[in-house]
Amino acid sequence: MLRRGAARIAEYEFWLLWVFAVPLLFASNLPFPILLGALGTVPLFWLARRIARGAWSVSTPLDLPLALLLCLGIVGIAVSNERQTSLRLYAELVGGVALYYGIVNGMTTTRVERGAWVLVALGIGMGVTGLAGLRYSEKFLEIPLIYQYLPKYDFSFLNPRGFTPNIVAGALAPLAVFTFGLGMTQTPTRRFFLLLLAFFFLAVVTLTQSRGALAGIVAAVGIVLLLWLRHSRWLLPLILIGMIAIVALFSLTNFVNEILVNESSASATERLELWDRSAQIMRDFPFTGIGIGTFEPTVRTLYPLLQSNPGAPQPHAHNFYLQMGLDYGIGGMVAYLGLVTGAVLAGWRAVVRTPRTDCQWLALALVGGYLVFLIHSLLDAVGVSTKVSTVIWFLLGLLIAYNAREKQHTV
DSSP: OHHHHHHHHHHTHHHHTHHHHHHHHTGGGSOHHHHHHHHTTHHHHHHHHHHHHSSSSOOOTTHHHHHHHHHHHHHHHHTOSSHHHHHHHHHHHHHHHHHHHHHHHHTTTSOHHHHHHHHHHHHHHHHHHHHHHBOOOOSSOOOHHHHHHSOOOOOTTTOTTOBOHHHHHHHHHHHHHHHHHHHTTSOHHHHHHHHHHHHHHHHHHHHHTOHHHHHHHHHHHHHHHHHHTTTOTTHHHHHHHHHHHHHHHSOHHHHHHHHHOBTTBOSHHHHHHHHHHHHHHHHHSTTTOSOTTOHHHHHHHHSOOSSSOTTSOOOSOSOHHHHHHHHHHHHHHHHHHHHHHHHHHHHHHHHHHSOSSTTHHHHHHHHHHHHHHHHHTTTOOGGGSHHHHHHHHHHHHHHHHHHHHHHHHHO
16 A cells, blocks of 8 residues: 555656645745745655655756755855754755756656646746736836836735846746747647747846846857757858857947846946955855855945945845855855756757757757756846746756656667
């Protein structure tokens, strides 16, 4: 009876894992005991796999960096002067890792394509809710008439501070590229629906006026096209010429300034100052970091900002790679870079192994969506939001599961 029950849980793990994935999505708004209670179901899935399959989990290329991050996170809690904040953020990391392993193991009995459609459904919910509850601000597009007619609902029960443009863009920008690529694998009717949906995601990202997200989309689309057309080398010079023309059209200084500016930093100078302070902090706290989620009090107390607006919130370093080094120490940043490298290499192998047909677009969709996040993370630390990180862990799990499937097909 026990083995049969474990086998059923392992078989339907992808559909059952939402018992903790949904609370994870709203982790920043839930009382901490409820979040811990939801995460308390995670060991049951691991135990069910052990009983049903004889292994705690399938092996993945990201096992080592994830294990290092989890270990270093305990150090980040120990050195933190805001222990409750650090505990919550570490619990969110544990939930994200559990979601990743739940998807990777759940995909052994569920087709990756079905998981892709679930991610699309999640994106629709995020897109509609994000558009309705977005805190609008004009940055580089002056479109007051459009903003006048857009819905403005109060979703404070989902996010007390409202949906900031960067969070909405961080969640939807990867899905815009992913949905477009997924649409290329479908029948004409489904393709039309998904391409229309990708345009909707892109439109919402444009309304957020998040330069980092838009830059990530443009760069990721260019890389995906190069991967798709990698055998047509004559196109590479044309793409490079186009990129040079874009930079030449806008002066390089203005181009960099426009990319770096966001709602909480009014100039590239302020953003560069944040990065400079982050480098100083990592130099002073190289092994342990400053404690998970303690960037703002640390900066204001020990590394005062001279260029930034004193009243503007600075919850993170506006660079996710630097943020990992601040929260987990240099070892944590190296572990995260190892995770990124492993994921990118897995994506590359998935693209190369898949025949150049419509099916290859699914691999390109997963790689492209993840690349948007990686590029956006150079300019903002959107990954600290659980709404964004849930999407990214989902994408990462599907990418690794797809790579494992294609590896089996080629053996």
